[in-house]
Amino acid sequence: MTEKKFDKKNKLSIMNVFQQMPIWLPPLLAVIIIGVYFTIAGTTDFPGRTVFLLFLLVAFIGMAVITPFRVFLKKNNGRVNWLPLVIASLCAIALFGWFILGGSREIRSGGNFPLFANRFPILGEIIDFIVKILGIGNLAYYPPGYEIIIWGGLFIEIALVSTLIYLLIGHIFSMGNIKEG
Numbered sequence: 001m002t003e004k005k006f007d008k009k010n011k012l013s014i015m016n017v018f019q020q021m022p023i024w025l026p027p028l029l030a031v032i033i034i035g036v037y038f039t040i041a042g043t044t045d046f047p048g049r050t051v052f053l054l055f056l057l058v059a060f061i062g063m064a065v066i067t068p069f070r071v072f073l074k075k076n077n078g079r080v081n082w083l084p085l086v087i088a089s090l091c092a093i094a095l096f097g098w099f100i101l102g103g104s105r106e107i108r109s110g111g112n113f114p115l116f117a118n119r120f121p122i123l124g125e126i127i128d129f130i131v132k133i134l135g136i137g138n139l140a141y142y143p144p145g146y147e148i149i150i151w152g153g154l155f156i157e158i159a160l161v162s163t164l165i166y167l168l169i170g171h172i173f174s175m176g177n178i179k180e181g
Contacts, residue, residue: 033060034151060154061096061158065088065159088161116131127149
């Protein structure tokens with residue numbers, strides 16, 4: 001019997017998976033996750049629906065967080081520092097909380113959906129400004145345009161904040177004040 005020797009190149013780890021993953025895969029998976037989310041959210045006979053929908057939302061947020069992390073790994077020659085990933089994940093959860101609290105049901109009943117500025121602390125004003133300039137309020141503030149913009153905006157917002165965190169903490173680590181773990 002031949003024994004396989006495992007070295008760093010053959011070792012299956014999360015970082016090796018990240019390094020070999022195409023950059024377009026997390027956004028594609030996020031689109032698939034949202035498609036499954038809307039399919040299951042529309043059913044009533046799905047056992048464990050709430051837990052499964054929560055799992056899909058966490059997976060969606062995870063895809064948004066790891067999208068820029070892949071680029072960050074390339075810039076650091078594959079060196080891994082877990083602190084930016086953890087901080088970005090916590091910020092993503094905070095942004096998701098802001099996203100959920102930004103649209104109240106009182107605004108929705110009998111009127112337009114809430115402005116995007118209520119949902120996104122960074123990109124919301126920009127999206128609302130673009131909608132106003134282009135005059136596409138009827139398209140953007142009613143379904144299905146609203147859902148497309150809202151989920152795409154959430155993905156971009158989390159990826160943008162994650163990128164800023166990776167760059168900031170990567171710069172702090174590159175100054176040599178903190179050792180990488």
